[in-house]
Amino acid sequence: MDRGARRYLMLLAVLVGFLVMSDGKKSKSRFSNIKCETYNKTFADFETCKLKLLGRGIIGVQVHLKLYILPIDTVSANLSIWRRYNSFQPFLHNSTIDFCKFVKQTKKLSFERLVLDAISSRSNLNHSCPYTHDIIVDNLVFSDTFLQTLPLPQGEYKIQMLFATENIWRVRVDIFILRDE
Numbered sequence: 188m189d190r191g192a193r194r195y196l197m198l199l200a201v202l203v204g205f206l207v208m209s210d211g212k213k214s215k216s217r218f219s220n221i222k223c224e225t226y227n228k229t230f231a232d233f234e235t236c237k238l239k240l241l242g243r244g245i246i247g248v249q250v251h252l253k254l255y256i257l258p259i260d261t262v263s264a265n266l267s268i269w270r271r272y273n274s275f276q277p278f279l280h281n282s283t284i285d286f287c288k289f290v291k292q293t294k295k296l297s298f299e300r301l302v303l304d305a306i307s308s309r310s311n312l313n314h315s316c317p318y319t320h321d322i323i324v325d326n327l328v329f330s331d332t333f334l335q336t337l338p339l340p341q342g343e344y345k346i347q348m349l350f351a352t353e354n355i356w357r358v359r360v361d362i363f364i365l366r367d368e
Contacts, residue, residue, distance in 0.1 A: 215367045219363045220362075221362050223359070223361075231253060232253050233253070235249050250360070251322075251323050254320070254322065257318070259316065259317060259319075259352050261353060262318070262351070263350070263354070265284075265347075265348070266347070268280045284299055286316075290315040290316075302348075305327070329364060340366070342366055346362045
């Protein structure tokens, strides 16, 4: 059995365990923070990177990444989950994908697909390369339906997304999620 298959079997076993332990309770999960960083301000810069209170207990993410060198024909993305113990530690998933190819692929279940599907509904990242415009995420709200597919135990998590073009890391976005029971 190859390494990727073992990793997904382990992920499936953990998910089934969390489903059994959840007792059918609804969670109260929300975004708690967001941090955006560009490594080269002549390539891109964040005009907006913040959380916005949309209503009673509803928090949305707003991101506007201004791109200065267009078009973008190649994009690599690294997605990882971190869990806070005393500090943030790697948790369960870390992978790098060819983002342009991935967007074209059919819908197969993976952590990357879950994140992309959640972001695509509220952004202009819903097509493949080339990208000839700024990247905008507008009022993305964390939904517990995301956790139906990927249930996580109570705690604080960070989803870290790194993006590269032409094999040069350009942008990092850290989204922090607080998961309560």
